[in-house]
Amino acid sequence: xxxxHNLLSGKGKYLFGxxxxxxxxxxxxxxxxxxxxxxxxxRREVLLRKIGHELLLQSGDSTSRVLPVKKITENEYQIRFExxxxxxxxxxxxxxxxxxxxxxxxxxYVVNVLNCDNSSVAYGYAISKNKKDxxxxxxxxxxxxxxxxxxxKFNSAAINTPNNGYLLGSLSFLTFVGFIFLRSVKPxxxxxxxxxxxxxxxxxxxxxxxxxxxxxxxxxxxxxxTETRVLLIFALSPNEIIERSRLQKEIWExxxxxxxxxxxxxxxxxxxxxxxxxxxNIVVIRSKGYKLEISHQESAQ
Numbered sequence: 250x251x252x253x254h255n256l257l258s259g260k261g262k263y264l265f266g267x268x269x270x271x272x273x274x275x276x277x278x279x280x281x282x283x284x285x286x287x288x289x290x291x292r293r294e295v296l297l298r299k300i301g302h303e304l305l306l307q308s309g310d311s312t313s314r315v316l317p318v319k320k321i322t323e324n325e326y327q328i329r330f331e332x333x334x335x336x337x338x339x340x341x342x343x344x345x346x347x348x349x350x351x352x353x354x355x356x357x358y359v360v361n362v363l364n365c366d367n368s369s370v371a372y373g374y375a376i377s378k379n380k381k382d383x384x385x386x387x388x389x390x391x392x393x394x395x396x397x398x399x400x401x402k403f404n405s406a407a408i409n410t411p412n413n414g415y416l417l418g419s420l421s422f423l424t425f426v427g428f429i430f431l432r433s434v435k436p437x438x439x440x441x442x443x444x445x446x447x448x449x450x451x452x453x454x455x456x457x458x459x460x461x462x463x464x465x466x467x468x469x470x471x472x473x474x475t476e477t478r479v480l481l482i483f484a485l486s487p488n489e490i491i492e493r494s495r496l497q498k499e500i501w502e503x504x505x506x507x508x509x510x511x512x513x514x515x516x517x518x519x520x521x522x523x524x525x526x527x528x529x530n531i532v533v534i535r536s537k538g539y540k541l542e543i544s545h546q547e548s549a550q
Contacts, residue, residue, distance in 0.1 A: 289352075289353065293326075293352050294318045294320075294326070299348050300401075301315035303344045303348070304340075304341060304399070307344070308334040308335050308394075310334060314330075314331040315329075315331075316331060321400070323405065324405045325400065325401070325402040326402075327398050327401075328398065330397065330398075333394050333396050335391060335393060335395075336362070337392075338388040338389070342385055345360055345401070349376075355403060357375070357376065357404035358402060358404065359376075359402045360375075360376070360400070360401050361373040361400045362399055363398045363399075364396070365395075366396065371395075371397060451487065451523075451526075451543055452528040452543050452544065453466065453526045453528070454523060454525075454529060458484070461473070461474065463522060475500065476522075478499075480519055482495075483531065483539075487543050488543060489540065490537050490539070491538050491540065491541075492538040493512065493539065495538070496539070497512055500512070516531055519531060529542070
């Protein structure tokens with residue numbers, strides 16, 4: 250009875266540990282994603298400034314400045330210029346498509362050339378990862394020299410998809426590592442709290458579970474680890490039927506493979522080691538399991 254309770258307690262600790270590890274994984278993944286995003290967006294702003302630089306060169310201006318890129322929303326930026334400029338739509342489309350191809354999070358985006366004085370759209374187009382979905386018109390008309398701002402709005406789905414992949418990948422990996430680690434200490438560790446704290450008197454036999462020994466009429470007999478674990482279950486419930494499935498589960502569950510004949514083999518070995526005391530015997534209860542029969546039941550010390 251105590252053993253089953255201890256095992257349940259061990260499983261509770263295992264579940265708590267797994268939940269805690271998952272929580273830590275989420276925090277770590279979140280910080281990792283934030284750091285990754287900061288780098289990606291900083292790199293994106295450099296690419297946007299390069300667009301502004303090439304647009305000035307195409308306009309014949311190699312001396313005036315591209316002003317700092319302004320972030321309007323999470324997915325929208327504006328490229329501003331120190332002086333007025335002119336541009337050819339075909340050249341602008343080619344420049345943005347070529348440079349933004351280097352941005353790993355850029356698939357779809359919309360470009361609008363805005364007039365500085367009233368923010369009206371002087372020219373606009375949309376670029377898609379699938380070229381047949383591009384929306385580009387009037388590319389042969391050179392625009393008059395004026396004050397322009399270049400607004401570029403990115404599709405937010407292109408940003409969220411990689412982030413979700415990083416998060417799920419991190420969680421899956423860390424949860425797998427946690428499962429392997431916690432499983433290695435799962436029920437066997439729980440057993441040890443009971444296994445190594447008591448001496449049991451079984452008839453004339455003294456069972457020392459801590460040191461894995463039997464003492465019978467002054468003679469000491471060594472037990473293997475598995476023999477000790479099997480006998481401990483019987484010692485905690487003498488003269489009670491122990492189901493075969495319970496013995497298999499509690500002894501071999503954490504090893505992943507249960508071999509039916511292994512239990513019979515260990516029961517047979519224990520019988521031989523206990524045979525010096527005729528008042529003790531492990532008997533088979535047909536269709537149910539086993540019972541440790543003690544003619545004169547003793548209590549645990």
